[in-house]
Amino acid sequence: MFEAKDFFDLGLKFHGHKCPAMPLGLKAACAAMNALGVERSKDKELMLLAETADNHAMGCFVDGLMTVTGCTYGKSNIKKLYYGKMAFTLIDTKSKKAVRVSLKPKFVDKMLTESPFIAERKKGIPPQDVDPKITDPLIEKVLNLKEEDFLDISPVFDYDFKKIxxxxxxxxxxxxxxxxxxxxxxxxxxxxxxxxxxxxxxxx
Structure with missing residues (x-):
């Protein structure tokens, strides 16, 4: 079973700063990996379709997804769809099975309107300069969230993946x-x- 806490140090080193969104990506990616019953992608065994866009408040989410799944831009097995949604589809290219995971709408709304971290970011404060007294408790809270409290996870479905x-x-x-x-x-x-x-x- 994939656990987000096992990937946090790797994710932080890769991502570069502490924030709530990257560990949210870790949690969501673990849920997708466990749902599909797959291993971390060494080459192109997995494909990830991220529905995020650029420059929005929780874009760091995607670095968490890449950390856990092993889907990277270098291997060309992750693509951004630029929908502006906190959601993604993870595809097992061998079995041609997939699962879609999204953050619950009320959860996203609460983060964007009530999070003290986002409040600081709206002031123009860089994420690495937000007071750890704000950031650290939020990260701990994220890492201990129950999936049903913040994720919508689809049933596993067939995906007609065509290898290029x-x-x-x-x-x-x-x-x-x-x-x-x-x-x-x-x-x-x-x-x-x-x-x-x-x-x-x-x-x-």
């Missing part, structure tokens, strides 16, 4: 000379060019 082969070949941009994986080369006026160089050509 990795691109193993690169060539060179005829304009800047840099190496580019061949699926991202564009062909303009008889030249093969990278995306930034193609944009510059289009602007001329």
């Amino acid at each position: 082969p990795g691109v193993m070949e690169a060539d060179f941009c005829d304009v800047c000379g840099e190496a580019v994986y061949i699926d991202k080369l564009k062909f303009i006026d008889g030249k093969q060019v990278c995306i930034p160089c193609s944009d510059k050509i289009a602007q001329k």
